[in-house]
Amino acid sequence: MTVTKLHIETTINGEPREFLCDSHETLLSALRNGLGLTGTKEGCATGDCGACSILLDGRLVPACLVLAPEAQGRAVTTIEGLSSGDALHPLQQKFLEHAALQCGVCTPGFIVAAKALLDAKPNPSEDETRYWLAGNLCRCTGYDKIIRAVLDAASEMKESAI
Amino acid sequence: MNGMLAIRYETPQSVGEAVRLMAADPDARVLAGGTDLLVQFRAGVRQPSAFVDVKRIPELMSITIDGQGLRLGAATAAAVIGEHVELRTLWPGLVEAVQLIGSTQIQGRGSVGGNLCNASPAADTTCALIVNRADCVIAGPGGERTVPVEEFCIAPGRTVLQRGELLIALRLPRPAARTSDAYLRLIPRSEMDIAVVGAAVSVTLDANGVCRSARVAIGAVAPTALLVPEAAKALVGSSLDAASLKRAAEAASTAARPIGDKRGTAGYRRTVAGVLTRRAAAIAAGRARRK
Numbered sequence: 007m008t009v010t011k012l013h014i015e016t017t018i019n020g021e022p023r024e025f026l027c028d029s030h031e032t033l034l035s036a037l038r039n040g041l042g043l044t045g046t047k048e049g050c051a052t053g054d055c056g057a058c059s060i061l062l063d064g065r066l067v068p069a070c071l072v073l074a075p076e077a078q079g080r081a082v083t084t085i086e087g088l089s090s091g092d093a094l095h096p097l098q099q100k101f102l103e104h105a106a107l108q109c110g111v112c113t114p115g116f117i118v119a120a121k122a123l124l125d126a127k128p129n130p131s132e133d134e135t136r137y138w139l140a141g142n143l144c145r146c147t148g149y150d151k152i153i154r155a156v157l158d159a160a161s162e163m164k165e166s167a168i
Numbered sequence: 169m170n171g172m173l174a175i176r177y178e179t180p181q182s183v184g185e186a187v188r189l190m191a192a193d194p195d196a197r198v199l200a201g202g203t204d205l206l207v208q209f210r211a212g213v214r215q216p217s218a219f220v221d222v223k224r225i226p227e228l229m230s231i232t233i234d235g236q237g238l239r240l241g242a243a244t245a246a247a248v249i250g251e252h253v254e255l256r257t258l259w260p261g262l263v264e265a266v267q268l269i270g271s272t273q274i275q276g277r278g279s280v281g282g283n284l285c286n287a288s289p290a291a292d293t294t295c296a297l298i299v300n301r302a303d304c305v306i307a308g309p310g311g312e313r314t315v316p317v318e319e320f321c322i323a324p325g326r327t328v329l330q331r332g333e334l335l336i337a338l339r340l341p342r343p344a345a346r347t348s349d350a351y352l353r354l355i356p357r358s359e360m361d362i363a364v365v366g367a368a369v370s371v372t373l374d375a376n377g378v379c380r381s382a383r384v385a386i387g388a389v390a391p392t393a394l395l396v397p398e399a400a401k402a403l404v405g406s407s408l409d410a411a412s413l414k415r416a417a418e419a420a421s422t423a424a425r426p427i428g429d430k431r432g433t434a435g436y437r438r439t440v441a442g443v444l445t446r447r448a449a450a451i452a453a454g455r456a457r458r459k
Contacts (some may be wrong), residue, residue: 010174029177029219030209052207058272065247065274071202075177076221119272140359141271 017085027074036074045085056142057107066122085114106155108146112119176218191332200243201277204286237342242281261349265296287321290388295368298385308333346373348455367444389424408453417442
């Protein structure tokens with residue numbers, strides 16, 4: 007029996023994109039292997055670690071628990087869509103300034119999840135930030151620097167919005 | 169991929185189409201948020217012949233509240249439920265149970281219908297649905313039928329769903345005046361874990377603050393979540409004072425028939441079922457008094 011690939015038309019980081027995938031392939035796999043968008047990382051592949059966080063129609067989801075064909079007609083945002091050309095997103099800049107990463111595998115997931123937080127709540131408290139990011143695991147930093155980077159980005163984005 | 173059968177991916181646009189797909193193929197599985205199904209698929213626990221993605225069916229993705237109550241589309245994501253202000257106001261205990269499930273990312277995918285159909289005895293939403301008298305709306309080849317939520321799960325991982333059937337919505341009657349609910353669970357950490365014990369309580373007070381009706385349900389202490397009428401009986405007619413809360417706690421502990429495992433011994437679970445019942449009743453009472 008021939009395994010036929012599905013043809014999917016979607017929007018990724020604002021651009022119309024097409025790709026071929028297996029019906030049971032994850033969106034994570036399609037992004038990384040089909041589309042070459044390797045910024046989104048695979049950690050646990052069971053929805054526990056947050057490394058593959060993306061936005062699907064603006065909603066924060068783990069790309070490892072989304073089937074690739076589900077992206078048909080949807081809008082996907084990955085870490086590659088956050089910077090504008092060479093200009094880093096404030097979250098990316100603050101992660102650098104606060105040294106909020108070491109090995110970097112969890113970082114794209116943290117930044118995408120933090121973007122979803124700031125989209126929903128531009129001025130989160132430290133508690134809200136820690137709870138929101140509880141599904142993103144980091145084995146290097148001990149989290150404090152990440153939280154500080156997110157809160158600093160929030161206050162800077164608020165200032166620049168005024 | 170040689171020799172591997174292609175798994176189909178289906179996107180029915182209507183309940184009728186979904187029923188036909190499910191009825192035609194006993195190995196097809198409904199895909200809602202995928203937070204259980206895709207993990208089980210990856211682990212080799214389930215090998216469906218088709219994923220029937222029901223998220224393009226409007227009735228499964230909508231929240232309607234009217235004079236009758238709530239109709240919650242079975243595949244509505246937890247995050248959408250948490251953002252619904254009226255739902256949070258009318259059923260705070262249900263919403264707190266929904267919001268306890270997994271991380272922000274999981275909340276973006278997981279649904280109440282999926283939580284129920286996975287039929288874990290520790291599912292957080294089940295107890296909260298039970299105390300709120302939820303009915304499961306099931307569509308199948310013979311049309312629609314409703315089943316009280318406390319009868320929906322029949323064993324760990326098993327529900328009353330027959331071939332060709334799928335859960336399409338939960339229906340909750342609108343709470344009477346001075347009615348509120350609460351859900352508590354015990355986990356060994358502050359976030360992101362599976363309940364060792366869960367307890368939900370709903371109470372209705374009269375104008376004098378006397379409890380006129382109550383529902384108590386406990387989870388993770390039996391093969392399915394349990395409705396505990398004896399615990400409710402201890403609350404009805406009382407002002408929800410310490411003595412009646414203690415009697416409800418004892419009734420919940422007595423009704424619990426837990427296993428002991430690495431997450432907690434049977435005796436510990438039995439004790440905690442009582443403690444959480446007492447505390448959830450106190451929280452529900454406080455909320456009902458403010459209504």
